[in-house]
Amino acid sequence: MTNLVEFLSYPFVQRALIGGIAVAVVAGLMGVFTTMRQASFFGDAIAHSSLAGVALGLLLGVNPLLAAFVYAVGVALILPRLRTKTGFSFDNLLGIFLPMSMGLGVVLFASLPGYQPELLGFLFGSVLAMSWVDVLLLLVLAIIIIIGLHLWWLKLTLVSIDPDYAQMVGLSTRVYETIYHILLALTIVAGVRLVGIVLMNALLIIPASIVKLYARSFKSLLLFTPLIGVICVTTGLVFSVQTNAPSGAMIAVVSGGFFGLAVIFQKLWFLITGYLPASTKEAK
């Protein structure tokens, strides 16, 4: 208990926890939509491509996170259009865009004068080095994303799972696709400080994947995913401080561990009771 109080009394831990919880909540919520669209690889591509935005920002003397946001939104909006125009598969385009943007980011970083210690921080997160200004920026981003989702979650859901029907009831799929991509880019930028570009997908995908195993309604999925995200992040941060391991990597490892436990528990439940706790139970 004394250890915990002492742990929480460090300002860097306080900043990490507040920022981490904010990112976990919004990444969890956006993860529900990303997994629903079966677009995990897309989230990964957007996250990776934002490294080029960060490097461009540093090169041009613009706030790197703002530059990453603009770059990520640009990629998120251009990729679906490229697919329509060129006829290439989405998978193929993502496979080309992801390494190219990441490579571009590293090349731009290399062209910056002097040693760039920030590169590792952007790649794998540097949550324990966050300032109060960073935390404030994170909270503002989180509030914007939560307001956006509160306003449009039902429409975003319909456009995500059945775009033709959404069009039939008078929704503009282009408008809501754009909103989703902007919110996703904002979430990724918010998460860069916490887990980094490489590990961002862990926070987007794993909490929603855990809750999907047990949830019995879409509302419960939306409610419990951020909660599980918060548990993953706080546990990861505690382990990270105690073991002196990089925080982003530890959060990704802990989240993956929780997913493994959730699957094992689900299988045990099936062995004991003969049916699965939630959604994968099929009609007889």
Added chain:
Amino acid sequence: MSAVKVENLSVTYPGSNQPVIEDISFEIKTGTMVVIVGPNGSGKSTLIKAILGLLPYQGKVEWFGVDRNKKHLEIGYVAQRFAIDRSLPMTIAEFLRMALVTCVHKTHEKGAMIAEALNRVGLPGLEHRMLSQLSGGQLQRLLLARALVHQPKLIVLDEPEAGVDAGGEQVFYKLLEKLVKQDHTTIVMVSHELGVVRSFADMVLCINHSMICQGRPDQVLTSEVFEQLYGTKIKFYHHHHQEH
């Protein structure tokens, strides 16, 4: 008044100079069931999507005498394949509430609309059942319930029998027949089931990139037409449809 009037409709996909469907015209009377038949890749789904306004087209499409852009809520639509992720935890009520997202009704009114639609398709009281717990036939009826939830005057279905067993199919077509006969709903459906076409359709449209023929099933469903459509002869045995 006609429910749907299509004049000189053509659709060409971007990047291609070959139209998928060309110069198609027809008129559908209100309160009838019309079935579109044709081989795979003949442009049936393209035709459906164009008349629903989901694809750009050349020509003219009118719903109930008005340009289709102003009528979207009066049309129900059941797509060919609804590829929902079955592991997505979502209840039937949540699924149907999404279809009412642009309606201004109060929450309890929406609840009543959902209950009514589920009643009509024979799934009463299943609001809290999860999508993953539905059989193929029940899922198809749920999609019909979604099409009915706005109480539309016209329902468009694209091969609704896909993934449904024979028993489920019969229940489904009886439901459609009831909608036409009792509620005077107009139904436009793409189907490969020739038995269904003969038993339930008031009119048949034969499509193979252009209109091959149109008319009553007994006029249209001939060996000659099927040779023209599918490139093979089919022999028809006529027997009386038994009413239950």
